[in-house]
Amino acid sequence: MSGRARVAIVGAGPIGLEAAIAARELDLDPVVYERGAPGEHIRRWGFVELFSPWRWNATELGLRVLDAARLPRPDPERCPTGRELVDSYLDPLAASLGAA
Numbered sequence: 001m002s003g004r005a006r007v008a009i010v011g012a013g014p015i016g017l018e019a020a021i022a023a024r025e026l027d028l029d030p031v032v033y034e035r036g037a038p039g040e041h042i043r044r045w046g047f048v049e050l051f052s053p054w055r056w057n058a059t060e061l062g063l064r065v066l067d068a069a070r071l072p073r074p075d076p077e078r079c080p081t082g083r084e085l086v087d088s089y090l091d092p093l094a095a096s097l098g099a100a
Helices: 014-025 040-044 060-068 082-097
Strands: 006-010 029-033
Touching (some): 014 060, 060 082
8 A cells, every 4th residue: 555645536437537537646546436337327328429529528637648648639629429438538547547
């Protein structure tokens, strides 16, 4: 166990993963608890296109994770499907935390 303070994050959806990455940036030790896979609920309706564009569904912190993994940033004006949100954003965020 590290000397860093541990932070419990419940849920590996968009907010939980972003919170875990922010905690890590603050030199905390985040532990994400999720019953299923990251973005589990979103996977169920993955065929649906969101009403909000990528710029409202991703943070600069999350986009830096994509940059570090050498993955493309999504078009900020395009509305993703749920599947695209999971595949292109949530899965890479989870992988960066060792949760995928």
